[in-house]
Every structure is written in structure tokens, then in C-alpha cells.
Amino acid sequence: MGVITFSREPCSGGTQVAEAVAAELGYRVVGKKTIEEVLIQYGFVGLRDAYDSKPNFWTRFDDETRQIVAMFDRVVLAMAKVGGVVIMGRGAFKVLERYRDALHVRIKSPFDCRVDTFMKRYGKADRALAEAALREADKLRASYLETHYGVRKDSCAGFDLVIDTGKISPSAAVPLVIGASRSVKGMAVRGDAGTTASIEVDRILLEAARSVLAER
Secondary structure: OOEEEEEEOOOOOHHHHHHHHHHHHOOEEEOHHHHHHHHHHHOOOHHHHHHHOOOOHHHOOOHHHHHHHHHHHHHHHHHHHHOOEEEEOOOHHHHOOOOOOEEEEEEEOOHHHHHHHHHHHHOOOOHHHHHHHHHHHHHHHHHHHHHHHOOOOOOOOOOOEEEEOOOOOHHHHHHHHHHHHHHHHHHOOOOOOOOHHHOOOOHHHHHHHHHHHHOO
């Protein structure tokens, strides 16, 4: 079973591509909510309190946040161990960078195209407000990746496949990702060493991941 990670610029069509790829391959989609469900089932009691705290959890970069991000990383590893997953966001491409059978995809699009999509999606008529909202979303994601994973803004070094949906439509991107995934799996050397099958995960966390995925 394969593993594909997706990093997506807001309003780039990345979620659409990821979900279509998962449906085509029969994989389960793993997003923020899925990871939260695994952690709660695992018994990580501090998660809900952190989310209810102010300011918003995702704008904070303190020790508590770093601890939770470390737990998120452990869930990503567990999901990859189970396999047959498309993991969206959460720095998964960095968490799984050492495993040669995982494909890492970046979906991007020109800012103006993303603004157009934002305005249509959310029914916004004021372009200046839409631009400001996207810039803030971009800033938060960039800060998250740089603070917790040391990834600089706009770096594509950690990705195997980068697709610009300003030139390649999301529907045309789907077969490109599927083909790349099959190529990665085919080129992986036989045996477990260096692949996601070799990941060591806490047994209870692994069972929690399997349980949550089984419900999807």
C-alpha cells in the first residue's frame, strides 16, 4: 500500500486533486480532523484544551504547541505505517522524507488565480479583502512550516512532484500524481529497509490509527 503526501497553497485546487487521487487509488484521506481523532482515541487529553485556548492554536508557536505538533508527527508516521493513505498538510512531507516509497506532492497556483477562486468559493466581492485573507493564510502556513520543520517559504526541495494548477487543471493533475505514485512504488527496492513498512510505531497508537481509518 502506498503513501502520498500533499502540500497545498490555499485555493490552489490541491484538496480537489488529493481527494480525487485517493478515490481513484482506493486510499483513505488523512487530514487535520483525522489526526485529531486518532490522538483523542489514543488518549492525548491535552488536545481539546489546547484548541480551546486563546489565541488560536495555529497562530501560537510555544512549547505546548511544539509538543502537540510532535504528537501529530507520530500520527503521520502511524498512518504511513498502515499505508493506503493520502496525507494532506501537517508537514507530512518532512516527517516522511526519509522513506523512499512515499510520494510528496506540492500543488501551487499564481496568487491572482487563487484570489479568483477564493472570491468565487466564499462569495466575496471585495478583491482587496480576498487578497488580504489569502496573504494571511499563506503567512500562517509559512510560519508553521518554518518554525516546526525548518522549511523556508516557497521551497520545493522536499517534493517529488510540483504542479501549478494555473497551467495544469486539477483534473489533469490527477493522472500525473497517480502515475508518479506508481513509479515511486515500482522503483522502491524490495524489502522493508528504508520504506514506510520499516517505521516503528507505538502499538496502541498504531491500533488507534487503524481504527479511525477503518471508519472511513
